[in-house]
Amino acid sequence: MRQALEDVVGTEVALLGYELVELRRAGSKRTPVLDVRIDRLDGVAVTVDDCTRASRAIEARLDAEPQIAGERYVLEVSSPGVERPLRRAADWRRFVGKEANVLSDAVGGRATVEIVAVEGEPGSETVVVRDERGTDRRLPLAEVREARLVFHWKR
Secondary structure, three states: OHHHHHHHHHHHHHHOOEEEEEEEEEEOOOOEEEEEEEEEOOOOOOOHHHHHHHHHHHHHHHHHOOOOOOOOOEEEEEOOOOOOEOOOHHHHHHOOOOEEEEEEHHHOEEEEEEEEEEEOOOOOOEEEEEOOOOOEEEEEHHHOOEEEEOOOOOO
């Protein structure tokens, strides 16, 4: 059911020119919450109008789905935020040159690294990162348990 829901929401936001970054299901059995995070493909920051547009389209599509129609849920649509999750190889490619906080045994647990490149064939990509000492490491994407962009506050 989760993958089907992700496919439906992902298709709907793609039709509007957005990317589905994250879909989380929270709340209770009585009032489930669908937390949808979208990003713009053109690199411009997501606006309230973008979220409203996506929310209306997703809601209409979910209400038409036989498995979901008539179900109660709360739909929340927002941007992925400044500490955006990195899940797919395309995410890593898009943010080459940026810093990420990575959780992987390949870096000894959790580490802040610079994204250098993505290598390999689809399904077996390796992310090349540079650690704080300037050493390049190759992380099989399948072994990265969690990764998010790092945001530095300006003073």
